[in-house]
Amino acid sequence: MSAKAKRPDVLAASADLRRRTLTHTSGSLDCMIYLASMRDYNTGLYVHQGLAARFSPEAASEALANCHRECFRELVSLELKDLTEQLDLYMRSTGTAPRDFLRSWKDLEPYRVAVPVGTDSLMAQFLFSNLKIALAILEHQHSRVPEPAPVA
Amino acid sequence: MMQLVIFLAVAVGLLVLLLVAMRRQPLHAAGSAGELVTAKRTLESLQLGLLPAELVDQIFGERDFAYVAAIGSNEIRSLFLSERKCLALTWIRRVRKQVAALKEFHVSRSRMFSQMSRWKELSLAFDFKALEVRCRVLQLLLLWRGPYAASGFARRTAAAAGRVCSILDQSLAFLTPSIPVSLGTESDADGWMV
Numbered sequence: 180m181s182a183k184a185k186r187p188d189v190l191a192a193s194a195d196l197r198r199r200t201l202t203h204t205s206g207s208l209d210c211m212i213y214l215a216s217m218r219d220y221n222t223g224l225y226v227h228q229g230l231a232a233r234f235s236p237e238a239a240s241e242a243l244a245n246c247h248r249e250c251f252r253e254l255v256s257l258e259l260k261d262l263t264e265q266l267d268l269y270m271r272s273t274g275t276a277p278r279d280f281l282r283s284w285k286d287l288e289p290y291r292v293a294v295p296v297g298t299d300s301l302m303a304q305f306l307f308s309n310l311k312i313a314l315a316i317l318e319h320q321h322s323r324v325p326e327p328a329p330v331a
Numbered sequence: 332m333m334q335l336v337i338f339l340a341v342a343v344g345l346l347v348l349l350l351v352a353m354r355r356q357p358l359h360a361a362g363s364a365g366e367l368v369t370a371k372r373t374l375e376s377l378q379l380g381l382l383p384a385e386l387v388d389q390i391f392g393e394r395d396f397a398y399v400a401a402i403g404s405n406e407i408r409s410l411f412l413s414e415r416k417c418l419a420l421t422w423i424r425r426v427r428k429q430v431a432a433l434k435e436f437h438v439s440r441s442r443m444f445s446q447m448s449r450w451k452e453l454s455l456a457f458d459f460k461a462l463e464v465r466c467r468v469l470q471l472l473l474l475w476r477g478p479y480a481a482s483g484f485a486r487r488t489a490a491a492a493g494r495v496c497s498i499l500d501q502s503l504a505f506l507t508p509s510i511p512v513s514l515g516t517e518s519d520a521d522g523w524m525v
Contacts, residue, residue, distance in 0.1 A: 191378060203441065222422055237522045256385070257392075258394055258395060258398070259395040259398055259399065260395075293438075300424060301380070301381070301421060302380075304418060304421060305389065305390070308417070308418055309395075309414075310400070311410070311414065312407065312411050312414060315406070315407050315410055316399075319404050319406075324410075
């Protein structure tokens with residue numbers, strides 16, 4: 180952790196973010212994707228209006244970046260079984276039909292842009308590889324369960 | 332008389348060359364400071380990024396394999412094995428590359444900065460060589476037999492690399508207060524970033 184990250188306002192903003200928002204996510208994968216969506220791809224800075232209003236835009240951005248790195252570390256440390264469960268939970272939470280979700284995740288690989296900046300390439304490769312296998316496992320599981328018939 | 336003048340001129344010339352060479356010493360030392368910092372970063376990248384037992388366990392551990400095997404799909408099993416093989420090969424390539432960078436530093440520069448005895452230096456050179464051979468053998472095993480054929484050997488190789496790193500770390504310990512740990516995680520010797 181850098182010296183900048185230890186600033187009291189950043190720590191307070193991180194605690195606030197965890198308490199108010201991240202506790203409502205379904206797991207580390209949901210958390211990582213949510214935090215990645217807070218990042219401006221043009222500047223690399225994280226934007227959260229509520230947090231910036233309570234603290235400062237810089238403290239909010241730093242807090243979001245810290246939490247993003249934390250979620251990534253948690254996700255990488257998961258066993259494949261737990262990661263598959265998290266992916267399943269995330270898939271259900273989106274409300275998308277499993278077949279559509281699995282197809283678009285396999286084709287688009289959206290998780291590739293969801294990792295924090297400065298992530299070690301081996302760790303990122305490890306996560307991508309595990310997600311690829313988890314998707315194959317979920318696809319296998321869903322192929323064995325017949326899709327529910329549409330209600331007339 | 333003429334011979335004496337020529338002799339003195341040559342002597343003065345040599346003396347001037349010697350003085351010039353001596354004055355160039357600080358420039359050389361400045362260049363080496365960069366190498367020291369690079370060596371320290373490479374060392375940290377190895378110790379914190381590639382060699383921790385948790386990472387080695389994640390790549391070579393068999394719990395994930397057992398989970399995949401229990402699913403009972405040959406397709407998923409093959410995908411898993413090919414992904415892990417690729418990951419294990421990336422890991423060993425990076426370990427080899429960074430060990431080679433550290434060895435290069437040790438051979439060319441470390442003597443200027445460390446208070447190592449000749450015996451310790453020789454022993455470290457031997458350790459480096461043994462580690463290089465180990466890494467090469469492991470790479471061949473991974474290529475030939477896959478990620479789970481040599482998981483014990485991979486763990487022992489990581490432990491051996493860790494031991495060499497700690498010996499080298501002691502000789503670079505004087506740099507520790509000036510270089511924050513985070514530097515090692517921002518960029519490794521390969522400069523591989525996402």
